[in-house]
Amino acid sequence: MNKTTEKDKPNLPWQFFSSVRLTISLLIILAIASISGTVIPQQGQGAIEFARKLSPEMFRFLSFLDLFDMYHSLWFRILLGCLTFNIIICSVDRFPAAWKRFRAIPRPDRDKPFEDLPPLQAFLVKGKLKESADKVEQLFRSRYKKIQKKETADRYFFYGQKGRFSHFGVYLVHLSVVLILIGGLAGSFFGFEAYVNIVEGEEIDTVTLRKKMSPLKLDFGVRLDNFTVQFYENGAPKEYRSVLSFIVDGKTVEKKNVLVNHPVQFRGVTFYQSTYGKVPGKKVRLKIHRPASPLEITSLDVETRKSVPLPGKEGQFSVVKVSTNLMGMMGPAVLISVRPEQGDETSFWVFRDQEKILKRFPDLMSRNTKLNSSAFKPYTFFLDGLDAVFYTGLQVNRDPGVSIVWTGFFLIIAGFFVAFFSSHRKIWVRLIKSNGELDLSLAGTSNKNPVGLKRELEHLTENLKDLF
Amino acid sequence: MLNSTILSYITFVYFGVFFLYLLMMLFAREILGRAATYVLIAGFAGHTVAITIRWVESYMLGIGHAPFSNLYESLIFFAWTIVLLYLIVEWRTKNRTMGAFVSPLAFLAMAYASFSPNINSSIQPLIPALKSNWLISHVITCFFGYAAFGLSFGLSLMYLIKRLDREGRGNIFLRLIPNPVILDELNYQMVVIGFLMLTLGIITGSVWAHSAWGSYWSWDPKETWSLITWLIYASVLHSRLVRGWKGKKIAVLCFVGFACVMFTYFGVNYLAGLHSYAKS
Numbered sequence: 181m182n183k184t185t186e187k188d189k190p191n192l193p194w195q196f197f198s199s200v201r202l203t204i205s206l207l208i209i210l211a212i213a214s215i216s217g218t219v220i221p222q223q224g225q226g227a228i229e230f231a232r233k234l235s236p237e238m239f240r241f242l243s244f245l246d247l248f249d250m251y252h253s254l255w256f257r258i259l260l261g262c263l264t265f266n267i268i269i270c271s272v273d274r275f276p277a278a279w280k281r282f283r284a285i286p287r288p289d290r291d292k293p294f295e296d297l298p299p300l301q302a303f304l305v306k307g308k309l310k311e312s313a314d315k316v317e318q319l320f321r322s323r324y325k326k327i328q329k330k331e332t333a334d335r336y337f338f339y340g341q342k343g344r345f346s347h348f349g350v351y352l353v354h355l356s357v358v359l360i361l362i363g364g365l366a367g368s369f370f371g372f373e374a375y376v377n378i379v380e381g382e383e384i385d386t387v388t389l390r391k392k393m394s395p396l397k398l399d400f401g402v403r404l405d406n407f408t409v410q411f412y413e414n415g416a417p418k419e420y421r422s423v424l425s426f427i428v429d430g431k432t433v434e435k436k437n438v439l440v441n442h443p444v445q446f447r448g449v450t451f452y453q454s455t456y457g458k459v460p461g462k463k464v465r466l467k468i469h470r471p472a473s474p475l476e477i478t479s480l481d482v483e484t485r486k487s488v489p490l491p492g493k494e495g496q497f498s499v500v501k502v503s504t505n506l507m508g509m510m511g512p513a514v515l516i517s518v519r520p521e522q523g524d525e526t527s528f529w530v531f532r533d534q535e536k537i538l539k540r541f542p543d544l545m546s547r548n549t550k551l552n553s554s555a556f557k558p559y560t561f562f563l564d565g566l567d568a569v570f571y572t573g574l575q576v577n578r579d580p581g582v583s584i585v586w587t588g589f590f591l592i593i594a595g596f597f598v599a600f601f602s603s604h605r606k607i608w609v610r611l612i613k614s615n616g617e618l619d620l621s622l623a624g625t626s627n628k629n630p631v632g633l634k635r636e637l638e639h640l641t642e643n644l645k646d647l648f
Numbered sequence: 649m650l651n652s653t654i655l656s657y658i659t660f661v662y663f664g665v666f667f668l669y670l671l672m673m674l675f676a677r678e679i680l681g682r683a684a685t686y687v688l689i690a691g692f693a694g695h696t697v698a699i700t701i702r703w704v705e706s707y708m709l710g711i712g713h714a715p716f717s718n719l720y721e722s723l724i725f726f727a728w729t730i731v732l733l734y735l736i737v738e739w740r741t742k743n744r745t746m747g748a749f750v751s752p753l754a755f756l757a758m759a760y761a762s763f764s765p766n767i768n769s770s771i772q773p774l775i776p777a778l779k780s781n782w783l784i785s786h787v788i789t790c791f792f793g794y795a796a797f798g799l800s801f802g803l804s805l806m807y808l809i810k811r812l813d814r815e816g817r818g819n820i821f822l823r824l825i826p827n828p829v830i831l832d833e834l835n836y837q838m839v840v841i842g843f844l845m846l847t848l849g850i851i852t853g854s855v856w857a858h859s860a861w862g863s864y865w866s867w868d869p870k871e872t873w874s875l876i877t878w879l880i881y882a883s884v885l886h887s888r889l890v891r892g893w894k895g896k897k898i899a900v901l902c903f904v905g906f907a908c909v910m911f912t913y914f915g916v917n918y919l920a921g922l923h924s925y926a927k928s
């Protein structure tokens with residue numbers, strides 16, 4: 181008495197959160213909410229441009245709803261929280277019943293299952309009762325578990341079952357969904373997403389966080405030893421490879437290759453190949469021509485931003501600026517500044533592809549002293565080559581939730597197989613002695629997949645007939 | 649190239665198959681249905697050979713990769729999975745009426761791939777991000793999922809049409825469609841297969857994204873739309889399994905689900921994102 185009233189007492193929050201109507205509503209609300217996030221650009225450049233086109237009221241309204249970063253907004257997280265809560269409460273609510281169905285072993289001598297049997301599943305066989313029952317039992321035991329047996333003077337009953345774990349498939353699926361959500365949450369609380377560019381030969385120990393654009397110091401150093409890029413014949417990129425050394429207390433602890441699709445991990449931090457580029461190196465190779473008798477040509481390797489005496493000792497010069505491709509089309513160039521002993525400083529650009537440029541713009545040099553490599557008389561400068569070095573752009577992440585998410589992924593698939601493709605089948609067999617013949621019949625029930633059950637019963641019938 | 653020439657002919661074969669299934673429904677002639685099945689099997693064999701040739705040709709060009717890497721190849725593979733799944737269902741159910749509703753999907757996918765001016769059918773080298781075994785499992789599972797949802801769409805359509813059938817309305821076309829209970833059950837099975845495959849597709853996709861970009865989920869529009877699709881079909885399963893919805897409501901939800909599948913596949917290209925490779 182007490183128990184029933186306890187159960188009948190309406191516990192509204194519990195009822196609310198254990199209802200599948202709530203589940204369906206939440207799933208559909210989440211789906212609709214997610215659509216808005218794919219239509220409104222989220223964060224970044226796209227979002228700024230989009231926001232500019234809006235009226236101020238509209239903009240205020242959308243930002244009030246956090247629609248420019250909705251997947252991380254409070255209300256979206258609350259929806260996910262409700263779903264999680266819904267799954268947990270619903271499972272707790274229903275699990276005892278599933279456990280009962282898992283444990284229950286019905287009596288073998290029930291007659292109800294044998295009502296309304298299809299004619300094929302009840303047939304007469306010849307033989308002695310005891311011997312025949314033994315044969316049936318042997319076959320039955322080889323196929324089913326939890327065999328129950330009951331015998332009376334003129335009849336035998338058998339009960340067997342299989343696939344009782346199928347009741348737990350749903351819980352496995354729901355548990356996995358919760359795991360995946362927890363893993364995602366753990367990642368966003370305890371992990372970070374950052375990036376860093378490293379120039380060949382250099383070492384860094386600080387990366388930039390993507391969200392806040394603030395620096396984050398790692399507890400080890402990373403050096404780019406070497407970077408290579410390969411192209412297909414049509415110019416499309418084929419492979420990028422960064423050779424990284426990981427350095428702890430000044431010692432190289434590990435050396436690893438990072439490629440696209442092949443990240444490396446060091447002390448819980450993962451490095452992904454993301455971009456690359458070239459920056460000018462420190463050295464510039466110049467040729468300097470000073471017409472004198474005898475004609476004098478000097479080849480020099482000059483370090484940038486260092487004063488170097490002119491070959492004729494009339495003053496000093498230095499390479500002030502280096503461009504790997506001036507104005508995006510003129511090719512490599514350096515800006516040279518000459519400070520003579522007397523007179524003003526002169527500066528001018530020197531191109532590596534001088535001849536090509538002169539062919540395209542024949543009067544470029546005479547019109548503009550800034551672009552004239554002979555601007556400081558009597559010298560003419562030539563650029564032989566730039567020393568360009570690669571830098572690699574790495575994505576640097578830490579996500580302690582990944583292994584939880586991976587576990588969830590694995591379990592959800594396992595759960596699907598249990599939930600969808602297994603079923604709890606209960607089979608009864610009855611053997612009755614009547615007028616010197618034996619009346620053999622079999623019946624069964626299943627929690628799902630009635631077609632599969634029917635096929636199994638037909639198959640079992642065949643096998644039983646073959647025994648006699 | 650040889651493969652795309654063969655594939656453009658297969659388009660016409662599938663159109664012919666659709667026509668035969670339709671004639672079978674209009675005139676209730678068994679022989680027409682049997683002809684449709686045989687032509688479909690022949691077309692499917694040719695389709696398979698052409699995909700294999702494309703695979704081999706990519707190796708002869710020195711940029712060998714499995715033929716699942718751009719929009720053209722994915723459409724061809726989509727049609728292939730639809731036909732394969734349909735043939736299996738036809739063989740299991742011994743019923744051909746679904747053919748008239750499903751073969752147009754295969755035909756349209758092939759026609760779009762072969763004859764749209766925006767789709768490049770040449771074999772292109774793989775950019776580094778696409779060089780992954782996860783890509784292959786991702787594409788295969790996703791497209792089997794899409795194909796199962798495509799069949800579910802066809803079945804839902806049949807269900808709604810069949811409801812027009814009344815006693816004494818001697819319409820052969822309607823009478824040939826199996827009864828609603830069978831359609832509903834078959835539809836449910838397709839949704840289960842599709843949901844399982846879509847889940848696998850999302851999982852393989854996020855494992856791949858994790859190894860390529862460092863994050864298994866970045867709310868990129870294509871990812872988000874596949875999640876939306878997943879949520880819709882999850883609610884289909886729950887409304888049927890728990891709330892006992894059947895028939896019309898489920899059929900309508902399956903329409904919504906398939907619309908999401910189509911948007912995940914094509915519509916998303918109009919929104920920016922990581923998956924923009926599918927634009928070429």
Ligand code: HEM
Nearest residue numbers: 198199200203263266267270350353357599600882889890
């Ligand atoms: C997105 C999250 C969810 C997924 C992917 C999911 C998945 C599934 C699947 C695949 C089944 C079918 C299992 C079978 O064939 O027996 C199922 C059944 C079910 N789900 Fe969920 N589910 C989710 C959320 C929920 C929530 C929040 C609830 C809470 C009320 C819930 C309650 C149920 C119930 C009661 C069943 C039927 C169990 C039975 O057949 O006895 N599900 N779910």
